[in-house]
Amino acid sequence: MGKKFFAWSFDDGLEQDKKIIEILKDYGLGATFHLNSGLFGDKTYEGRIGNLGMTEKPAASFRSSGFHLLSYAPHFRIPEDEVAQVYEGYEVASHTCRHVNLARCKEEERQKEIADDVKTLSEKFGYPVVGFAYPYGAGAKESREVLKAAGMKYARLARTREGFKFPEDPLAMPLSCWHISPKTFDLLNAFFQTESDEDLFFLMFAHGYEFDFATDESNWSKFQRICEMVARHDDVISCSIRDAFLYHEGKKELQ
Ligand SMILES: [Zn+2]
Structure with missing residues (x-):
């Protein structure tokens, strides 16, 4: 039997x-946090449309797009002098310095946004950062060589995929689920029930501010329910994305 990672x-x-x-910590689950080292302490608000919060765009761009905003949630970033303590024990990974759209950058800017972020985060947290998430899910094609040169072992997209196999291309890794999906619990149950000779990997994506929306599909108690379900399944190993790859590739032993 293969192993199952979440x-x-x-x-x-x-x-x-x-x-x-x-x-x-209450549920003993692992996670990865993708930070922007050039935006520590930055404070903005995120708009909500309908039942779901859908975007990282600043409020002004909602008004110009004509969407009707129902509410806002704070999108306050943790200040630089707190991050090392807050994320102690969890994997920190890169998300570019200033949350740029890598598909729209010039090559020079793309290199700087990635390399500088990886360097700053690695120094700050005291280990080589090896993971990445594309802001807006964009720019995978354009950034591949830069990411490899920066030592990235995986890079997460914003789109979802079918099935629970490890991604064929770790530098263009889709999600299993965005927590706001109405199918979240169906997908989790399908994952728990799948038996395979291969290792399986469920990657659940969220922004913390989305839990503050307090809508049917995006709220703190749903987050807690997901954690509780994962923790209840003893055959599921919950860890960081980095560790899931290391265990899967036999580069780290399970304790
Ligand atoms: Zn982001």
């Missing part, structure tokens, strides 16, 4: 991550 993947380094980490 990882949470959170973006942007937000104040809500502190509460997330408390809950993850």
Whole structure:
């Protein structure tokens, strides 16, 4: 039988991550946090449309796009002098310095946004950062060589995939599920029930501010229910994305 891995993947380094980490600790779950080293301490708000919060765009761009915003949630990033302590024991990974769209950057900017972020985070957290998430899910094709040169072992997209196999191309790794999906629990149950000779990997994506929307599909108690379900399955190993790859590739032993 193959092994089953589950990882949470959170973006942007937000104040809500502190509460997330408390809950993850209660359930003994692992996670990866994708930070922007050039935006520590930055404060904005995120708009919600309908039942779901859908974007990282600043509020002004909602108004110009004509969408009707129902509410806002704080998108406050953790200040630089707190991050090392907050994320202690969890994998920190890169998300570019300033959350840029890598598909729209010039080559020079793309290199700098990735290489500088990886370097700053690696120094700050005291280990080589090996993971990445594309802001807006964009620019995988354009960034591949830069990511390899920066030592990235995996890079997460924003789109979802079918099935639970490890990604064929770790530098263009789709999600298993965005927690706001109405299919979240069906997908999790399908994962728990799947038996395979191969290793399987469920990658769950969220932004902390989305839990503050407090809608039917995006709220703190749903987050807790997901954690509780994962923790109940003894055959599922919950760890960081980095460790899921290391265990899968036999480069790290399970304890
Ligand atoms: Zn982001």
